[in-house]
Amino acid sequence: MLELIAMFSIGKTIRNIAVEKRLKPSPFIVNMVLLWLGFEFVGAFIGLTIFNNLMGGYFCGLAGAAIGGYLGYQRVVRAEPEVY
Structure with a gap:
C-alpha cells in the first residue's frame, strides 16, 4: 500500500516537472x-x-523499486525543455 502512495x-512530481519544462508527462510517468x-x-x-x-x-525487491523510481525521476529531471 505504501508503494502505491509513493x-x-x-x-x-514527474508530471509537475514535465509540465514546467513544456513536455508531455505521460511518457515519463509510464x-x-x-x-x-x-x-x-x-x-x-x-x-x-x-x-x-x-x-x-522482499527487501531486495524494495531496493529495486527504489532504484527504478529514482531512475524514472532522473529521466525527467535531465530532459531538455521544449523550446517554442
Whole structure:
C-alpha cells in the first residue's frame, strides 16, 4: 500500500516537472512505472536467489523499486525543455 502512495507521489512530481519544462508527462510517468516494477521484480528474484527466503526477496525487491523510481525521476529531471 505504501508503494502505491509513493508511486503516485513520484508520478505527480514527474508530471509537475514535465509540465514546467513544456513536455508531455505521460511518457515519463509510464517509464517510471515500468522501471519501478521491472527493477522490483528483478530485485525480488535476485534476493530470493541469493538469500533463499522470502524476507531477502522482499527487501531486495524494495531496493529495486527504489532504484527504478529514482531512475524514472532522473529521466525527467535531465530532459531538455521544449523550446517554442
